[in-house]
Amino acid sequence: MASNLFHIALDAGGSKVIALLYDEDFNMISSHRTGSLRSNTTPPDMVQRNIDNLIDEMGIRGKNIGWITGIPDGGLVQYIKQICPVEQVATCGELELGLHAAELFGDGLLALSGTGATMFARYQNAYFATGGYGAAVSDAGSGYWIGRAAFNAAIEDDEERGTKTVLTDLLAEKLGGTRETFGRSVFRLYTQDQISPTAYVASCAPLVSQAALSGDTAALQILERAGYLIGSQLVALVRKNRLPRSLPVTISGSVWRSHPLLFHTFRDTLAEAGLDGNLHIPTFEPIVGAVIGHYYSVHGTFDASDHARFTEQYQKHAFTVSSDLYRYHNPQKIIPTVKADAPPAKKIIDR
Numbered sequence: 001m002a003s004n005l006f007h008i009a010l011d012a013g014g015s016k017v018i019a020l021l022y023d024e025d026f027n028m029i030s031s032h033r034t035g036s037l038r039s040n041t042t043p044p045d046m047v048q049r050n051i052d053n054l055i056d057e058m059g060i061r062g063k064n065i066g067w068i069t070g071i072p073d074g075g076l077v078q079y080i081k082q083i084c085p086v087e088q089v090a091t092c093g094e095l096e097l098g099l100h101a102a103e104l105f106g107d108g109l110l111a112l113s114g115t116g117a118t119m120f121a122r123y124q125n126a127y128f129a130t131g132g133y134g135a136a137v138s139d140a141g142s143g144y145w146i147g148r149a150a151f152n153a154a155i156e157d158d159e160e161r162g163t164k165t166v167l168t169d170l171l172a173e174k175l176g177g178t179r180e181t182f183g184r185s186v187f188r189l190y191t192q193d194q195i196s197p198t199a200y201v202a203s204c205a206p207l208v209s210q211a212a213l214s215g216d217t218a219a220l221q222i223l224e225r226a227g228y229l230i231g232s233q234l235v236a237l238v239r240k241n242r243l244p245r246s247l248p249v250t251i252s253g254s255v256w257r258s259h260p261l262l263f264h265t266f267r268d269t270l271a272e273a274g275l276d277g278n279l280h281i282p283t284f285e286p287i288v289g290a291v292i293g294h295y296y297s298v299h300g301t302f303d304a305s306d307h308a309r310f311t312e313q314y315q316k317h318a319f320t321v322s323s324d325l326y327r328y329h330n331p332q333k334i335i336p337t338v339k340a341d342a343p344p345a346k347k348i349i350d351r
Helices: 044-058 074-083 094-102 144-158 166-176 181-192 197-203 205-213 217-240 258-273 287-298 305-313 323-329
Strands: 006-010 016-023 028-033 062-071 086-091 108-113 119-125 126-131 251-254
Touching: 006 074, 006 287, 016 044, 016 287, 028 044, 062 074, 062 094, 062 287, 074 086, 094 108, 094 119, 094 251, 094 287, 108 217, 119 217, 126 217, 144 166, 144 181, 144 197, 144 205, 144 217, 166 181, 166 205, 181 197, 197 205, 197 251, 205 217, 217 258, 251 258, 287 305
Parallel strands: 006 062, 062 086, 108 251
Antiparallel strands: 006 016, 016 028, 108 119, 119 126
């Protein structure tokens, strides 16, 4: 007999919120993504529209909720409590979601890069972090950082004080203009109805990968620099806190879906510090890490059969990256991504 109790997993990020509804047997019922709920980057009316959209699309109204787990937004949780009976809110951090998505349940390191970027560590019941200061200050290596770097490169091109780049054309098209109108089109990002300026800039990060695939030097420089910044922050976290270099390392966030050069540079930066020997590619998006963490807390294990069932149930939320990323086990087989006539990597990166 089907249970009348359901659970909700949430991952409230800087530019979007992902939610999963699942039953007591951990079978996925529904999932949905909506815009950011963060009041520091999103207008109040937009936050409320995003909450209403998520509630309606998930079909949550009237259901009995056992657990709300993951990274919830306070306003969203309160709204859910108003429309549904909720037994327990089990908040967990981004580190736990990232490690569990890679099926890691002990100590470890996480390089998180989505709209923002933060490096995390857990070791002997202590927690450490670096980065994550927000877009207004510094989110080096994040999707926002990459998008902003793309705009800077395009503006320098448009104002004829920098090198030519296809980023100018791609950003102008996204803004609904042309290369000739790019300078005026930039101001449109401040007047979007459904997305904040910060989230809009971060949403431009995939255009940098698109440009890099065409061999655009400016785009390649941005991604290589981003990979180095993420890697160097993680290395600094380990050194500053004297953490073992043997800790497992995993990654999380949308930035890792970009051009392989970013990951290759990240991996090489870790290798220089002796940290790449225990690198794990996650099976799932972080949101599924919340469900896995709940499952592990109930059953105390997550074995091969659990992996197989979750892979089938949550295939919609598999962690997808460039196919080249999976070749890090055989770096000698990686096809060079920078054009032959482009500057060598160490000259591109200003370390």
